[in-house]
Amino acid sequence: MRILIGPDDPTVDRDAVDDDALARLYAPPRPDWWRASMVSTTDGAGTGPDGLSGSINNDADGRVFAAMRAHADAVVVGAGTVRAEEYGAADVPIVCLTRGDEAPPSLADAPEGSVVLRSMDDPAALRAELADRGWRSVMVEGGPSVLATLLAAGVVDELCLTTVPRLLGGDAGRITAGTDVDLALSPTLLLEHDGTLLGRWEVRR
DSSP: OEEEEOOOOTTSOTTSOOHHHHHHHTOOSSSSEEEEEEEEETTOOSSOTTSOGGGTOOHHHHHHHHHHHHHOSEEEEEHHHHHHHTOOOOSSOEEEEOSSSSOOGGGTTSOTTSEEEEOOSOHHHHHHHHHHTTOOEEEEOOOHHHHHHHHHTTOOOEEEEEEESOOOOTTOOOSOOSSOOOOOEEEEEEEEETTEEEEEEEEOO
16 A cells, blocks of 8 residues: 555655554544545445445455544444444444434444434534544444535534445445535545555545
8 A cells, every 4th residue: 555645754654554554644633523434436336236335345445444443432324324234333332323213233232332323413413412422533434315414514524535446337326415515625645555545535614
């Protein structure tokens, strides 16, 4: 993995980024930071032919995903994504956005307190509540309608997008859906590994 765009750090080999370097490159710029993690094909498909994002990610995406999860106080994810991707218990609390009052089946056996059910009717209030719990560094993991809603509400600070070198065609959805969003982004990091591009894009306010 190599750095195409990124900070000048003499401790990082720009042509051979190891996991320790990844941890530093993906450190949030401040404690109170919400980042979204998504994956897409080169032609914009947010899922593979099976309708799952897991079928288009790869080892490079997995390395970066692990680096980001290591910095997270909590994960925010929609109930539809939890069901589709069969989320299980994680090393950090999972905030499941749902209109129901029961966790999706795959989270039913998670340890008590590790799953929090919340609505996304008021994203700003959600962010404030999680901060009050001490969960300030938050990783949003989709799906597309959740990401669009949170972006439009102004609570997401950064998009971390993996673009895999595949063309799928068809009618697969994009990484955002539903709510209209028109935001400018600034690239702060771009990595490459065997054609896969992994970028950090800060939301410009």
